[in-house]
Amino acid sequence: MKDTKVIFRIMLLAVVLLAGGTAWGEKVYTPADVPNPNIADRSQYVADPAGYLSPEAKAEVNRQLAEVRKATTAEIAVAILPSIGDETVDEFAPELFKQWGLGKKDKDNGMLLLIDIGGKKARIETGYGMEGVFTDAFCSELLRGDLFPRMKENDVDGGVKAVIAHISAVATNPEVRDEIMSELADGQAGLTEEDIETLKEVAWNLAMIVFFAGLCIFVYKVVKTRGKDRYEKALAWRGSLVMLGGAALFSGGMALPLFLIAYILYRLKRNKPLRCPKCGKKMRRLSEKADNAYLTPAEDLEEQIKSVDYDVWECPACHTIEKYAYRSPQTKFAECPACKTVAYEMVSDEVRVKPTDISQGIGVKTYKCRFCGHTKEEQYKIPRLEAAAAAAGAAAAIGSSLSDSGSSGGGFSGGSSGGGGASGGW
Incomplete structure (x- = not known):
């Protein structure tokens, strides 16, 4: 008799365990546990980790x-x-x-349908931009009219599809579409006022840093040119114009006065009349056409290709000639290692050995001086095709992550809940 009671109790316990095992083994989710389905795949809008929706129903909801x-x-x-x-x-x-x-940050046009299967509860949460169309009363009707009757019949597919179909029909209605439409393009998150203020603060700080960098350059040039002759001062101030111009641009104009002062100093030093080193008379600067008679063939070529600009000064009394060279801020021509003429340029760039998957290639750049004809070849290595493909793949991956098309990842746009919506149970 005792054995029969023991067996009965064991069987009863087994039935209870089987009946309640599923409930006891359910994972309890927190918001942090629920993965955003749209991050990895932009075509996915349903988080259903336990698989309550059928694949067909899930695909239909995602499509809508x-x-x-x-x-x-x-x-x-x-x-x-x-x-x-x-x-x-x-x-x-x-x-x-x-x-x-x-939802978009400028419109807060987001909406969430949350279904808690274990608690038999559901809620529709709306952003501010959706509340004018999807009112609390309307959301309540969606739950009580479309979702709960089907959930009572354990028809998760039917309930979710009915709610989403109803929401889709209303949202895409031309009469209300403009009310929930954001001005931001899809995939463009937009900026909040706080974001804008932060960006302004960062921009201001960067502008101040650039301004003080420009000021340091200016002060350095002032100190460096003390005791120098007019030609050296002209070269120094001319050399600072590119940096100070960049500082003026990226400081939001704060460094513009420094650039203008540097430019004026450069022009004053370059154009200031000279005294003849022999007789002391004032010299005059020759025109671009007249000064060609006093330039060497190399110097004349440099002026023709605009790599160097020459100022030629002549004394009207003793006809003494003084020449001053100002190199142009260009990158095409370099100084020839043979004749020192600034007419040395790259004339060809060819592949001598093609790269493969297992070996690097070899390229050759050829440089030639337009004046003396001095020629030099410089070899360089070309990365293996595998390395080049990896670099291209990385660039493609970055481009894909920024793309809004297809089913690439992306996520949502940073909107906020307005607290509206409705909830209930079945």
Whole structure:
């Protein structure tokens, strides 16, 4: 008799364990546990880690929500979870909404359908930009009219599809579409006022840094040119113009006075009349056409190709000639290592040995002086095709991550919940 009672108790316990095992083994989700489906694949809008939706229903819901996003920029997502523990759907939904950043920042046109299977509860959470169309009363009707009757019949597919179809039809209606449409393009997150203020602060700090860098350059030139002759001062101030010009640009104009002063000093030093070193008379600067008679063939070529500009000064009394060279801020011509003429340029760049998957290639750049004809070849290595392909692949991956098309990843756009919507149970 005792054995029969023991067996009966064991069987009863087994039945209880089998009946309650599923519930006891359910994972309790927090908002942080729920993966954003849209990050890895931009075509996915449903988080269903336990697989309550059939593949066909999930595909249909994703298709509809993608069309809504394309037509209206509104970002709507679905989360179906086995259990959210002791947290209510009214607490859970806003947290998940914020974590995913549903909707555009300028419009807050996001919406979330959260279904807690274990608690038999659901909530529709809306952003501010959706509340004018999807009112609390309307959201309540979606739950009580479309979702809950089907959930009572364990028809998760039918319930979710009915709600999303209803939302899609309303959102894409031309009469209300403009009300929820963001001005930001899809995939463009936009900036909040806080973001803009932060950017302004960063820009101001960077501008100040650039300004003080320009000021340091200016002061350095002032100190460096003390005691120098007019030609050396002209060269020094001329050499600072590119840096001070960049400082003026990237400091938002704060360094512009420094650039203008440097330019004026450069012109004054370059154009200041000279005294003849022999007789002391004032010299005059010759025109570009007249000074050619006093230039060497190499110097004449440099002026023709605009690599160097020469100032030629002549004394009207004793006809003494003084020449001053000002190299142009260009990168095409360099100084020839043979004749020192600034007419040395690259004339060809060819591949001598093609790279392969296992070996580097060899390229040859040929340089030649336009004046003396001095020629030199310089070899360089070409990366292996595998390395080049890897670099191209990395660039493609970056481009893909920034792309809005296809099913590449991306996520939502940083919108916020407005606290509107409705919740209930079945």
